[in-house]
Amino acid sequence: MGALTKIRKADTLAKAPVVKAPKAKAPLDLPLGKILSGDCIEAMRSLPDNSVDLVFADPPYNLQLGGDLNRPDGSQVDAVTDEWDRFDSFATYDKFTREWLVEAKRVLKPDGALWVIGSYHNIYRVGAILQDIGFWILNDIVWRKSNPMPNFRGTRFTNAHETLLWASTGEKARYHFNYTAMKTLNDELQMRSDWVLPICNGGERLKKDGHKVHPTQKPEALLYRVLLATTEKGDVVLDPFFGTGTTGAVAKRLGRNWIGCEREDGYRGAALERIESALPLDESALKTMQSRKSAPRVAFGSLVEAGFIAPGTQLFDKKRRFSATVRADGSLESGTEKGSIHGVGKNLQGAPSCNGWTYWHLEHEGDIKPLDALRQTYLLAIED
Amino acid sequence: MGALTKIRKADTLAKAPVVKAPKAKAPLDLPLGKILSGDCIEAMRSLPDNSVDLVFADPPYNLQLGGDLNRPDGSQVDAVTDEWDRFDSFATYDKFTREWLVEAKRVLKPDGALWVIGSYHNIYRVGAILQDIGFWILNDIVWRKSNPMPNFRGTRFTNAHETLLWASTGEKARYHFNYTAMKTLNDELQMRSDWVLPICNGGERLKKDGHKVHPTQKPEALLYRVLLATTEKGDVVLDPFFGTGTTGAVAKRLGRNWIGCEREDGYRGAALERIESALPLDESALKTMQSRKSAPRVAFGSLVEAGFIAPGTQLFDKKRRFSATVRADGSLESGTEKGSIHGVGKNLQGAPSCNGWTYWHLEHEGDIKPLDALRQTYLLAIED
DNA sequence: CGTTTCTCTGAATCACCTG
DNA sequence: CCAGGTGATTCAGAGAAAC
Helix, strand or coil: CCHHHHHHHHHHHHHCCCCCCCCCCCCCCCCCCEEECCCHHHHHHCCCCCCEEEEEECCCCCCCCHHHCECCCCCECCCCCCHHHHHHHHHHHHHHHHHHHHHHHHHEEEEEEEEEEECCCCHHHHHHHHHHHCCEEEEEEEEEECCCCCCCCCCCCECCEEEEEEEECCCCCCCCCCHHHHHHHCCCCCCECEEEECCCCHHHCCEECCEECCCCCCCHHHHHHHHHHHCCCCCEEEECCCCCCHHHHHHHHCCCEEEEECCCHHHHHHHHHHHHHCCCCCHHHHCCCCCHHHCCCCCHHHHHHCCCCCCCCEEECCCCCCEEEECCCCCEEECCEEECHHHHHHHHHCCCCCCHHHHCEEEECCEEEEHHHHHHHHHHHHCC | CCHHHHHHHHHHHCCCCCCCCCCCCCCCCCCCCEEECCCHHHHHHCCCCCCEEEEEECCCCCCCCCCCCECCCCCECCCCCCHHHCCCCHHHHHHHHHHHHHHHHHHEEEEEEEEEEECCCCHHHHHHHHHHHCCEEEEEEEEEECCCCCCCCCCCCECCEEEEEEEECCCCCCCCCCHHHHHHHCCCCCCECEEEECCCCHHHCCEECCEECCCCCCCHHHHHHHHHHHCCCCCEEEECCCCCCHHHHHHHHCCCEEEEECCCHHHHHHHHHHHHHCCCCCHHHHHHHCCCCCCCCCCHHHHHHCCCCCCCCEEECCCCCCEEEECCCCCEEECCEEECHHHHHHHHHCCCCCCHHHHCEEEECCEEEEHHHHHHHHHHHHCC
16 A cells, blocks of 8 residues: 555645645624733733734833833832842843743743844843743844844943844744745845844824833834744734734734734724724735745645656656656656665765755756756646 | 933933043963863963953854754755753753853953854843843944855845944943044944954865864954944953954954953964964055945835835836836736846846836826936935 | 865754645 | 654855856
């Protein structure tokens, strides 16, 4: 049993392109498109377990949280200068960080992911704590600012970047990465871990009476890349430090659902107004390049069966070191080797694996083209 | 009020560039130009308090690799599987890190400084622990690799950078920063926190019998910049993870004293031989450090992301024979053609190649202008 | 001898489905 | 949970080899 059974089965799959099981709908009681007021930890506690696809967080790193940042015993932290108190202050920041990260992990679906942005003041605390909690870092991303503020006193290097951490919910957890969309966005080269983007200014920067509404408004381009890379249309994105709603505005543009948490009335108002006027992209503009992974699988046997390639055809590798003959059931034969296009390629080379679609070629009017080209033709033919 | 209020205060407190009092001579009993064998923590304990000007550390990264990894062509990646990079758990790694950092702090002079290099696997542990111990982070520096290893499976962003931390011995501690030397090195612009440097290969890479001597040899240019920025001629530089002696070789070139710790006999031997043949600074070495400014490459997707062109926008060729729609990831769609601005242009024309920047145009107030004009605008906008 | 093509490799937490 | 099968996936630079 073997090849034929499997090929036939795959063939069926190919003809009825695999449609991903529709995502479990977000629970109806999720406050989609809403900004929860009050403390973000309390607000997140009102959300159900396993309910959001992505958390994007831009937490404070200067502890400008007013009375909320107290010592565990309730006393207020003073600005102090001795060592003991500095440790105490880090401990307070760590406690706050641990609490919101624990809530983030709880509300995330198992195959969801977390993004956090920070600077050297806080990102090392955040990174260590999220690892302690069980998040698994997938990449750290450097946002390289094309127009940073110079170091006016000439005392250090110009602080020209911020750091983002991207983490799955655990070492073995699955996660979503739109590899092909990122590669397309970067002119057909893999997207790297360093992103060059301007800071948020000009027309994008929210102003009121000539003053910026929020001190650390992030550029929409940053969120655009984050959401395009790691969410799908219709996903739910939670931002626990919503500020003036960059995450919400970009989520709306990209057809993602969003939930925000923000304690400052002024920011909430500005954010709602801003998101109201953001325009969603239309359906066709939202389409992105799909990786072949998500395209329907095609069995090589289907091509034989459909007459796209005749039994008896000779296949070669690119350098014509090996050749093989196509058999009626879609298997290959080369000397004593028999099996799938992948297995025969693998064994002939003595390689650990082989993608037969790109390894094997056939002669066509003088030049040789890979089987993969034939597969594309076949896919077009069976489409619709 | 809180801890990081203080951090901000420290930022504004930034010391005026230190003009140094003549240095106390290094104690005569310091093992200058020597590599101490054995465990680095034990070795450091043999050094006196307050005796070195700079610690540069390249500790194990605790990579925690899974199985083998093959390139798409079937070849196997030569991974870092050495025993010295294996730790049972984060707790074990943290304990080790804390111990060597405590020793580093003890041997450093009060106005000395620490550099540590790492990747996302370990740097968040290291950063949090050194803050806990009382080190004060001055900058985090991103080494952007011009030629990183790609992500062969298309599962994440290309891991294209490593991170260095630069820290003084405490919040109030003085430190040395050669601001002008850095500015000169960077074409009269302030040196930024992101450094673009190639990885160590070619003639610089130490090899024996055709194999690399050390799996993670750092480029000399990196150490060159570190030592030039934060030490003076005659300073004592300690490297607790000496490896094949990049720190020693560059220190010698720059007229700095060095001390190393290394437990592997093979690395010690290679390092001594290498440093022996290192020549003190000549002018040509300096020239290789000059940042080569070249026009930055721009991906079409960046323009979409930055809002310079909206998804859904229609593009035309000059004679309006073809049109295409911009999609969210920076790809184009025209009938059944999908792909990059170059690829779609090429296929529609049936041409062997196509420069999408000059081929595609967009309508703007009646007349049409090429994408290339938009690219120029974008380049101006992101310019420093 | 110059130019083009090929080969090799680098701190990497690198798949997923079915039975 | 494990085993086995299928099949998706790479960029820059150096140096060697071929033309």
